[in-house]
Amino acid sequence: xxxxxxxxxxxxxxxxxxxxxxxxxxxxxxxxxxxxxxxxxxxxxxxxxxxxxxxxxxxxxxxxxxxxxxxxxxxxxxxxxxxxxxxxxxxxxxxxxxxxxxxxxxxxxxxxxxxxxxxxxxxxxxxxxxxxxxxxxxxxxxxxxxxxxxxxxxxxxxxxxxxxxxxxxxxxxxxxxxxxxxxxxxxxxxxxxxxxxxx
Numbered sequence: 001x002x003x004x005x006x007x008x009x010x011x012x013x014x015x016x017x018x019x020x021x022x023x024x025x026x027x028x029x030x031x032x033x034x035x036x037x038x039x040x041x042x043x044x045x046x047x048x049x050x051x052x053x054x055x056x057x058x059x060x061x062x063x064x065x066x067x068x069x070x071x072x073x074x075x076x077x078x079x080x081x082x083x084x085x086x087x088x089x090x091x092x093x094x095x096x097x098x099x100x101x102x103x104x105x106x107x108x109x110x111x112x113x114x115x116x117x118x119x120x121x122x123x124x125x126x127x128x129x130x131x132x133x134x135x136x137x138x139x140x141x142x143x144x145x146x147x148x149x150x151x152x153x154x155x156x157x158x159x160x161x162x163x164x165x166x167x168x169x170x171x172x173x174x175x176x177x178x179x180x181x182x183x184x185x186x187x188x189x190x191x192x193x194x195x196x197x198x199x
Contacts, residue, residue, distance in 0.1 A: 008034065060131070062107040062124045064089045072105055079103045081138040083131065084193075085157065086181065087111050087145060094181040095143060098190040103141070106131070111149035112156055118149075120156055132164050139167045141196055146177045158199040169196040 004012065008030055015026035033041055057063070058070035065071070072078060072092075082103030086092055087110060095101050108123045131137060142157050144150035158168045172195025174188050175181065184192070 057107075057124075060127065061105045062109060062127070063092055063105055077102070080136060082141065083128075083137055083139075084141040084143050085128070086143050087150065087153070088182075091143065091145075091181040094184055094189055095193065097186045098193060099186075100190055101193055103139075108144075108153070111144055111153040113149040113152075120160075123153070125160075129160075129164075132161060132166055137166050139169060141169050141171065141193070142199065143171045143181065143193070145180050146171075146173055146175045147180075154199055168199055170199040171196045 003009070011030045011033070012023075012026045015021050015029050016023060018026075021029070033044070054066050055064050056066075056068060058065045058068055058073055060069045060073040063070050063072065079102050083106050084095055084101060084103055085106045085108060086095065087108050089107055092105050092107065095105075106124075106128045108125070108128075110118050110123050112118060112120060112123070132140070140157070140161055142154040144153045144157075154170050158170075161168050171192040174192035174195060175184050181189070
């Protein structure tokens with residue numbers, strides 16, 4: 001005999017695939033949704049479908065956006081000579097929380113991790129190199145996570161980009177080693193950007 005009716009079991013299985021959601025959390029969410037009003041569940045379903053239908057990558061910086069190019073790339077008040085390179089779109093949010101960085105972004109969608117089979121070819125680097133070859137970029141701030149993968153990515157970017165004549169800096173280690181940018185508070189993130197160094 002099954003523990004749950006098939007639709008409930010299927011929902012629990014799908015929820016467990018989400019990061020940070022284990023069996024018990026998946027069960028709690030599934031039972032909450034079962035008890036919720038139909039309108040609440042429909043709003044959630046519509047939001048999920050809109051996410052898949054309307055969100056795309058910016059053709060310039062690879063950030064998630066509804067309009068291409070994204071709002072950062074089209075903002076005339078931002079400094080077009082400085083690019084901050086991050087691993088993921090939510091790292092952009094962490095940098096933006098400082099309210100101090102006014103340059104542009106480039107999202108790699110990952111970090112070099114040989115153990116997980118991620119090399120430079122799997123990162124979104126092609127359009128970054130194209131942007132740098134324009135000659136307009138004066139500084140590239142590498143804001144990858146301060147862990148082994150982030151450091152490997154920073155070193156690789158430095159070796160790749162320095163021959164192009166662009167200044168390459170690394171955010172300071174105000175961020176604890178082994179943590180991730182999304183967990184940094186505004187002050188820590190600001191200090192990390194202010195204390196960046198050449199690599």
